[in-house]
Amino acid sequence: MLFTSYGFILFLCIVIGLYYTIPKRFQWKLLLVASFVFYYFSGWSNLIYISVTIVSTYLIGVKLGNLDKQQKSYIKEHKESLTLEEKKAYKEKIKVRRWRWLLLCLFFNLGILAAIKYTNFAIANINHIFTLFKMNELSFVNLLLPMGISFYTFQTMGYIIDVYRGKYEPERNIGKLALFVSFFPQLIQGPISRFDDLSKSLYEEHHFDAKNFAFGFQRVLWGYFKKLVIADRIVTAVLEITKNPETYDGIFVLVGMVYYAIQLYADFTGGIDITIGIAQMLGIKVTENFNRPFFSKSITEYWRRWHITMGTWFRDYIFYPLSVCKPMLNISKSSRKRFGEEIGKRIPVYLSTITVWFTTGLWHGASWNFIVWGLLNGFVILVSQEFEPLYAKFHERFNVADTFGFRLFQVMRTFLLMSSLRILDCYRDVGVSFRMFGSMFTKLNINELFNGSLLKLGLDMSDYIVIIIGVIVMISVSLSQRSGSVREKIAGKPVIIRYAVFVLLFFSIIIFGAYGIGFDSNQFIYNQF
Amino acid sequence: MKKKKIISFVILILVVFTLAWLLQKLLMPKYMTKIVEGALISEYYEEKNKDHDVIFIGDCEVYENFSPITLWENYGITSYIRGSAQQLIWHSYYILEDTLKYEKPDVVVFSVLSMMYDKPQKEAYNRMSIDGLPLSLTKIKMAKASMLPEEDLITYIFPLLRFHSRWNELSEEDFEYWFKKDQIAHNGYLMRVDVKPAGSFPKPRKLADYRFGDICYDYLDKIVKLCKDNGIELVLLKAPSLYPHWYEEWDAQIVDYAQKNDLLYINMLDHLDEIGLDYSTDTYDAGLHLNLSGAEKSSVFLGKILKEEFNLADKRQDNYLKAIWQEKADAYYKMKEEQYKELEDYGYLLKFNLKRAEEDNRQ
Numbered sequence: 032m033l034f035t036s037y038g039f040i041l042f043l044c045i046v047i048g049l050y051y052t053i054p055k056r057f058q059w060k061l062l063l064v065a066s067f068v069f070y071y072f073s074g075w076s077n078l079i080y081i082s083v084t085i086v087s088t089y090l091i092g093v094k095l096g097n098l099d100k101q102q103k104s105y106i107k108e109h110k111e112s113l114t115l116e117e118k119k120a121y122k123e124k125i126k127v128r129r130w131r132w133l134l135l136c137l138f139f140n141l142g143i144l145a146a147i148k149y150t151n152f153a154i155a156n157i158n159h160i161f162t163l164f165k166m167n168e169l170s171f172v173n174l175l176l177p178m179g180i181s182f183y184t185f186q187t188m189g190y191i192i193d194v195y196r197g198k199y200e201p202e203r204n205i206g207k208l209a210l211f212v213s214f215f216p217q218l219i220q221g222p223i224s225r226f227d228d229l230s231k232s233l234y235e236e237h238h239f240d241a242k243n244f245a246f247g248f249q250r251v252l253w254g255y256f257k258k259l260v261i262a263d264r265i266v267t268a269v270l271e272i273t274k275n276p277e278t279y280d281g282i283f284v285l286v287g288m289v290y291y292a293i294q295l296y297a298d299f300t301g302g303i304d305i306t307i308g309i310a311q312m313l314g315i316k317v318t319e320n321f322n323r324p325f326f327s328k329s330i331t332e333y334w335r336r337w338h339i340t341m342g343t344w345f346r347d348y349i350f351y352p353l354s355v356c357k358p359m360l361n362i363s364k365s366s367r368k369r370f371g372e373e374i375g376k377r378i379p380v381y382l383s384t385i386t387v388w389f390t391t392g393l394w395h396g397a398s399w400n401f402i403v404w405g406l407l408n409g410f411v412i413l414v415s416q417e418f419e420p421l422y423a424k425f426h427e428r429f430n431v432a433d434t435f436g437f438r439l440f441q442v443m444r445t446f447l448l449m450s451s452l453r454i455l456d457c458y459r460d461v462g463v464s465f466r467m468f469g470s471m472f473t474k475l476n477i478n479e480l481f482n483g484s485l486l487k488l489g490l491d492m493s494d495y496i497v498i499i500i501g502v503i504v505m506i507s508v509s510l511s512q513r514s515g516s517v518r519e520k521i522a523g524k525p526v527i528i529r530y531a532v533f534v535l536l537f538f539s540i541i542i543f544g545a546y547g548i549g550f551d552s553n554q555f556i557y558n559q560f
Numbered sequence: 561m562k563k564k565k566i567i568s569f570v571i572l573i574l575v576v577f578t579l580a581w582l583l584q585k586l587l588m589p590k591y592m593t594k595i596v597e598g599a600l601i602s603e604y605y606e607e608k609n610k611d612h613d614v615i616f617i618g619d620c621e622v623y624e625n626f627s628p629i630t631l632w633e634n635y636g637i638t639s640y641i642r643g644s645a646q647q648l649i650w651h652s653y654y655i656l657e658d659t660l661k662y663e664k665p666d667v668v669v670f671s672v673l674s675m676m677y678d679k680p681q682k683e684a685y686n687r688m689s690i691d692g693l694p695l696s697l698t699k700i701k702m703a704k705a706s707m708l709p710e711e712d713l714i715t716y717i718f719p720l721l722r723f724h725s726r727w728n729e730l731s732e733e734d735f736e737y738w739f740k741k742d743q744i745a746h747n748g749y750l751m752r753v754d755v756k757p758a759g760s761f762p763k764p765r766k767l768a769d770y771r772f773g774d775i776c777y778d779y780l781d782k783i784v785k786l787c788k789d790n791g792i793e794l795v796l797l798k799a800p801s802l803y804p805h806w807y808e809e810w811d812a813q814i815v816d817y818a819q820k821n822d823l824l825y826i827n828m829l830d831h832l833d834e835i836g837l838d839y840s841t842d843t844y845d846a847g848l849h850l851n852l853s854g855a856e857k858s859s860v861f862l863g864k865i866l867k868e869e870f871n872l873a874d875k876r877q878d879n880y881l882k883a884i885w886q887e888k889a890d891a892y893y894k895m896k897e898e899q900y901k902e903l904e905d906y907g908y909l910l911k912f913n914l915k916r917a918e919e920d921n922r923q
Binding site for chain 2: 037491493526530533534537538541542543544545547548549550
């Protein structure tokens with residue numbers, strides 16, 4: 032069930048209607064049922080996968096909690112009789128058991144994700160090797176990727192690791208845990224929520240709050256505006272350019288790059304706006320996933336502001352643990368000895384960074400273009416870090432850091448850099464991506480922008496007008512957000528202005544939205560991950 | 561304060577609905593030029609006197625080939641053609657169901673050509689048959705029965721959701737006919753006086769299976785039942801169009817069905833000489849549809865049968881009806897005259913050849 036389908040809107044109306052009419056204590060149960068109904072529409076077999084993940088995470092979570100309790104009560108009971116060494120030994124024994132249970136949970140759930148998402152990728156690579164040795168190729172397996180599996184798997188992994196770390200107690204009501212994993216607005220494209228962030232507002236009773244509801248509804252509309260008016264309109268040109276690399280090279284690669292940046296931003300942030308808006312209408316607070324990323328002045332800043340919950344997930348559950356794990360500390364020690372303090376201390380950071388970006392790429396998709404995209408991101412970040420002293424010297428000499436012009440240059444530079452890396456996402460083939468990137472410099476013909484070619488990409492002048500106005504509105508909203516919530520600002524205006532804004536937004540979506548017959552209904556890009 | 565909030569919210573809702581209604585009216589196709597047959601279905605609901613002896617249901621084989629004015633002038637039969645472009649049998653059934661909410665005719669004439677289609681064909685034709693009906697359960701059932709996989713039921717309830725993307729193709733016609741519509745047809749008859757003699761048709765190809773689809777029989781049964789339940793005589797009719805080819809195997813099935821259900825079946829293709837049709841002068845598109853001259857001839861023929869078979873009273877002396885039909889006849893002859901004049905001036909009919917007219921204007 033796509034967010035943009037009439038079926039979903041009807042489903043949402045029913046859920047919200049019931050949510051505020053049934054006794055409050057049943058609200059979370061209703062959401063659980065609604066989430067499973069929602070997921071059922073993506074294929075009943077998907078329910079099996081998510082249920083297995085929920086049950087395994089629940090059981091192991093409870094086991095980890097029980098072991099922790101067992102340890103605490105044992106030590107408390109034998110406080111007087113145990114020696115320090117015995118206590119330590121007991122704790123170590125429990126720790127090992129808990130660690131084993133954690134590993135089991137992680138491997139089991141990652142195993143499901145890997146088996147479904149990466150088996151064919153692995154087979155394809157093995158077949159490449161087999162071909163070299165003239166061996167018989169393996170046949171591919173026919174497995175359909177359940178919607179949102181990467182999101183909910185990571186969410187459960189985060190939960191179980193936090194339980195292991197003792198950050199919070201495991202959830203002992205399987206229904207509640209199931210709702211945390213399957214909460215329908217965020218099930219298929221995130222954000223990747225943390226249990227301690229989401230659970231409280233997810234399970235508590237909510238009374239209808241008109242302001243909160245109106246704000247949520249406005250955010251949903253804003254999300255639909257970005258998705259239907261901008262993303263689903265510009266996608267025609269993006270596909271035309273990227274599906275025909277032989278026809279559209281040179282300047283068109285740059286055009287495609289910029290168009291795709293607009294599409295991806297409008298699509299993904301639009302989807303998240305719908306998610307957060309729906310949750311807000313239900314009185315539930317979901318973590319923000321974006322913070323005006325295209326205003327970033329560096330790639331590091333960009334990744335702090337784009338898909339925030341994924342970035343922090345990788346930071347907290349891969350980068351930090353990897354940086355301080357025993358083998359890495361050993362590597363650090365030996366590399367300092369071997370290469371000196373300056374270089375030696377960098378090696379563990381490099382290794383952790385590369386690992387994080389490799390997995391980030393792999394998380395996005397089972398193909399080399401995503402892996403290379405991830406590694407290039409890591410590479411650019413590391414190079415920027417290395418150049419930091421150079422930048423510092425530059426700023427010391429030329430005092431331009433705080434000028435508007437220089438900041439604009441930084442923003443444009445980051446935008447173009449990120450867009451260039453995204454070429455790998457556009458063409459989905461490493462070779463083609465590099466060739467197309469090269470053609471921007473070897474076959475650049477700016478005249479093609481003015482000879483009517485842009486109107487042959489599946490967009491006519493009226494489409495461009497809609498897109499340009501849409502992008503201007505999007506940028507204006509982002510600029511306005513810097514000084515506080517736009518919805519709060521609108522709420523402070525006279526009622527006639529408030530309503531006029533709402534009516535304008537509503538009818539912009541209805542009239543200018545690219546939906547229905549004549550338009551392909553497009554999934555949200557991040558649904559595929 | 562709370563009261564004020566509620567009032568302003570109610571006003572907001574009213575504004576939204578009013579704007580939606582206005583935009584919907586603006587963006588929906590008007591069918592006043594080019595594809596005028598799209599306006600046929602809704603025109604019925606503008607009719608003041610919805611009391612007819614005969615109702616026709618079917619596709620272009622009824623709305624192009626029969627003239628209610630001729631039936632009135634020759635036999636005093638009041639009739640209305642509830643036809644639409646490529647009206648499929650389930651369309652016909654629901655259009656009849658809807659018509660019976662307004663009147664109970666003595667006879668319903670159903671064009672059997674649509675028995676050849678057992679699947680929805682084109683969204684455009686669905687829209688032309690369904691959009692003109694006022695919103696009702698019948699309309700919803702009709703849309704559900706007719707939709708192609710890519711269609712959504714809600715777009716038949718709120719057509720704005722279907723036609724929203726027409727904002728960039730709005731023309732003068734859309735603004736001119738935003739709130740009013742011209743009369744396109746004459747009791748459902750779409751007049752054309754131009755002539756294009758019938759030529760040769762492609763040889764009918766052999767079909768793998770000549771049996772009409774089960775769904776077509778199901779709906780034909782439903783039409784029969786609907787008529788029986790309402791005490792209406794049903795006539796099955798094959799109009800005298802030469803193309804698409806009407807196979808003998810198809811004809812035999814209708815003959816058989818009519819016999820089994822005690823219905824009158826008229827295959828006008830068997831009576832071409834009797835009707836007096838001359839396909840060098842009586843068709844405007846080489847034999848697919850009749851022009852005015854052909855439609856009047858076929859109406860004279862059909863009217864005689866209807867009158868004799870069903871004892872339909874001659875109502876020409878009814879002063880009330882006389883006045884109504886005189887007005888209709890005036891409009892009919894006025895349009896006839898205008899069309900002949902256009903033919904004389906341009907060599908073609910402007911309304912049906914807009915592109916050609918635009919090109920000529922440019923020259």
